[in-house]
Amino acid sequence: MSPRKGKKRAPVIDSKVTCETFETTDEASLAISETSLAASETSIATSETSQAISVSFRHFSGEFPSWAAFHEGLTEYQDETHQLYKIRSTNSVADRNEQRSATASRRGTS
DSSP, X not given: OOXXXXXXXXXXXXXEEEOOOEEEXXXXXXXXXXXXXXXXXXXXXXXXXXXXXXXXXXXXXXXOSSHHHHHHHHHHHHHHHTOOOOOOOOOOXXXXXXXXXXXXXXXXXX
């Protein structure tokens, strides 16, 4: 793997939410024929509907002059779309090794 170099950019978040298909039975759609109840010629019509709901949000993307501006923009986006994103940060291997070497030097174990 090669290390990433250059300008840090905000991640592009594909914000498409698709809800599961659901089925409902409309109790009000049950129709009973009252004219032939005595002769047990009752007719009941049941209507079942199946619907899929798809909701799309605008994409969160762009370049920001600072991390503070990025976090402010992300917070506004989360508020507008009612979505929450967990931001993870990573350290490069070189940074991690440098921190470990510094800790070892302070302890005298290098």
